[in-house]
Amino acid sequence: MDIHEYQAKELLSGYGVKIAEGGIAHNAEEAVQRAREIGGHIWVVKAQIHSGARGKAGGIKVCKTIDEVNTATNDLLHKVLVTHQTGAAGKLCDKVYVEAGTDIQKELYFCFLVDRISERIVMVGSAQGGMEIEELAETNPEAITKIYIEPAVGLQDYQAREMAFAMGLAPELMSHAVKTIKGCYRALRDLDANMLEINPLVITGNNELVALDAKMGFDENALFRRAKIADLRDKTQEDPRETAAADHGLSYVGLDGDIGCMINGAGLAMATMDMIKLAGGEPANFLDVGGGASAERTEKAFRLVLADKNVKAMLVNIFAGINRCDWIAQGVVQAVKNIDMKVPLIVRLSGTNVEEGRRIIAESGLPIITAETLAEAAEKAVAARNQVVANETAGA
Numbered sequence: 001m002d003i004h005e006y007q008a009k010e011l012l013s014g015y016g017v018k019i020a021e022g023g024i025a026h027n028a029e030e031a032v033q034r035a036r037e038i039g040g041h042i043w044v045v046k047a048q049i050h051s052g053a054r055g056k057a058g059g060i061k062v063c064k065t066i067d068e069v070n071t072a073t074n075d076l077l078h079k080v081l082v083t084h085q086t087g088a089a090g091k092l093c094d095k096v097y098v099e100a101g102t103d104i105q106k107e108l109y110f111c112f113l114v115d116r117i118s119e120r121i122v123m124v125g126s127a128q129g130g131m132e133i134e135e136l137a138e139t140n141p142e143a144i145t146k147i148y149i150e151p152a153v154g155l156q157d158y159q160a161r162e163m164a165f166a167m168g169l170a171p172e173l174m175s176h177a178v179k180t181i182k183g184c185y186r187a188l189r190d191l192d193a194n195m196l197e198i199n200p201l202v203i204t205g206n207n208e209l210v211a212l213d214a215k216m217g218f219d220e221n222a223l224f225r226r227a228k229i230a231d232l233r234d235k236t237q238e239d240p241r242e243t244a245a246a247d248h249g250l251s252y253v254g255l256d257g258d259i260g261c262m263i264n265g266a267g268l269a270m271a272t273m274d275m276i277k278l279a280g281g282e283p284a285n286f287l288d289v290g291g292g293a294s295a296e297r298t299e300k301a302f303r304l305v306l307a308d309k310n311v312k313a314m315l316v317n318i319f320a321g322i323n324r325c326d327w328i329a330q331g332v333v334q335a336v337k338n339i340d341m342k343v344p345l346i347v348r349l350s351g352t353n354v355e356e357g358r359r360i361i362a363e364s365g366l367p368i369i370t371a372e373t374l375a376e377a378a379e380k381a382v383a384a385r386n387q388v389v390a391n392e393t394a395g396a
Contacts, residue, residue, distance in 0.1 A: 001218045003232045004048045006097045008214035011191065015183035017198075018210050022099035024048070031073035032066055034098040042101025045072040049091035050237040052199075052215065053083040053132065059093065062101070069098065087256075091237060102212060103205035108167045109133060109144075110181070111197040112188045121149040121188070123159065123181070127168040129200035155185040173209065180209050191229055192222035250289060250301060257282025259381050260305035260314040260343075262298075264289050264323060272317045275378035281385055284311050298331030302339055313385040316347045317377055325349040325357025333364045344369060344384035348377035 009019045021038050025031035035043045047059035054060050059081045061072035073096050082090035107129035115122040126144045128136055136143060145166035149155050157178060164177035180201075188196045195217035202212045223230040235243045251266070255273075259281045263269040266288050273283040285308065289301045305314055318328045332347060348371040349357045361368055369384060371377035 001220050001223065001229075001233055002050045002237070003216055003218070003229075004050070004095075004097075004234065004237075005046065005214055006048060007232045008196075008216040009211060011216065012184065012187055012196075012198075012211060012214055015187045015190075017180050017183045017187075018208060019214075020100045020102050020210055020212065022097055024095055025073060025098055026095050027077065028070045028073040031096060031098050032070050035063075035066055035069045038098065038100045040100055043069055044099045044101060045069060045076065046097045046099065047076045047079070047081055047093040048095045048097055049081055049086070049093050050234070051081070051083045051085045051091055053085060054081060057081045057083045072096075073098075094236065102202060102210060104200075104202045104212070105205055105207075106168075106203040107200035107212075108169075108202065109136070109199050110163075110167070110184070110201045111199070112184060112193075112195070114194040115148070118148055121151060121155075121185075123147045123149060123155070123163055123185075125163045125167045127166075129202070133199070149185075154189070155182060157182075169203075169209075170207075173203070173207065176209050180211075187216075191216075192219050192226055193217060194219050250287065250297075250304065252288075252304060253286040254308070255283050255285050257284045258310045258312040259385050260284045260287075260308065260311040261317070262287050262289060262301045262305055262314065263317045264328075265319065268317060268319055272315065272374065272378070275374050276315070276381060279375075279378040279382040281378070281382035284308055296331075298328065299335040299338060302332075302335040302341075306339065306341065306343070311343060312388040313344045313346065313381050314341075315377055315381040316345065317374065318347075318349050318351070320349070320351030320353065320357070324352045325354045326360060327353075329357035329360035332368070333360060333366065336364075336366050336368065344381075344388065346371060346377055346381045346384060348372065348374065 006024050013019050023034035025034050043063045045061045045063055047054055063069045063072050076093050076096050079093050080090040081093055109126040109129040111124040113122050124144060124146050126136060128143050147159050147163055160178040160181040161174060163181060164174055169177050184196055193216050197215040198211045200212050202210050204210055218229055259276055261272055261283050263272050269286050269288050276283050285305060287301060287305060289297060305311060316332060346369045347361055361370060369380050371380050
């Protein structure tokens with residue numbers, strides 16, 4: 001789960017990380033009031049969306065007058081910002097963060113990540129901040145320093161000092177740097193975050209370290225014990241399909257293809273998507289209905305997949321172990337009748353009570369395409385999708 005910049009800054013501030021004074025605004029009047037409360041002669045108005053590279057998309061505006069704050073806010077609110085992280089659909093900005101201008105002397109990059117390969121936390125830093133770390137990794141990988149932290153031991157002072165030196169900080173900033181780095185680590189650890197990024201972390205004209213931007217991502221599996229973090233969730237910034245699935249207890253990830261998938265088991269779902277691509281198609285989603293797919297749960301999954309208007313065909317692939325094929329077949333038949341499907345449906349059943357399940361499908365009288373193997377199911381799904389596209393093209 002991701003949160004907004006202003007939320008991440010509020011959390012980090014509680015752990016001793018210095019931030020610039022700022023406030024959230026939902027309209028131009030609030031933004032102007034925030035600027036007046038902050039004072040000074042320079043303010044930065046930042047679009048609050050779940051994406052990096054906002055500056056390149058016009059989502060960050062430096063203002064030198066109150067009128068400019070008003071204009072910048074009106075320009076950003078209700079605007080869809082498109083970055084390389086959002087995809088073509090972009091993200092809608094419905095709030096802005098008004099922040100005091102900062103006298104920037106130098107920009108740094110700093111980050112903590114959970115590294116699943118090494119089963120450790122990796123601390124990443126660079127003296128070159130303010131740019132995409134992926135770009136820096138390609139053009140100048142030597143500029144990036146990584147230090148691995150054993151979770152059972154925790155971050156040590158010498159590791160924080162090593163990173164501070166690697167980022168080129170002067171000795172007089174060392175104490176402040178160690179405090180900032182350790183504060184970030186405590187926030188990551190205490191709040192079950194799996195990512196914490198400050199880009200840029202700046203050295204100001206007063207020789208202070210200030211987090212000028214902040215991003216945090218959290219382990220959704222730990223939200224049950226982090227109620228305050230869960231309350232920070234902004235569902236308007238998430239894929240509505242994934243939000244609806246989570247509300248129904250389904251594991252769903254939206255993709256860019258047009259062949260909808262309903263499958264039980266994450267491994268089978270991955271294999272099915274691979275087979276669809278091998279057959280020349282593109283999956284529209286990852287959807288694991290789990291082992292207890294009742295008729296009602298199956299219908300909910302159908303509605304979720306078909307809510308995506310890009311879906312041209314739907315593939316149901318079930319390997320019944322804990323579940324039973326006849327139960328799944330009954331759920332499929334019920335769902336098709338209740339939903340009045342408009343796209344081709346391909347069903348492949350295997351496992352417990354498979355003969356009975358296939359009989360239920362065959363005797364339903366519904367135009368359901370059946371398959372016995374995964375490869376056959378994928379090929380039929382792609383063929384059905386292609387026929388739908390051809391019909392739409394001919395009709396146009």
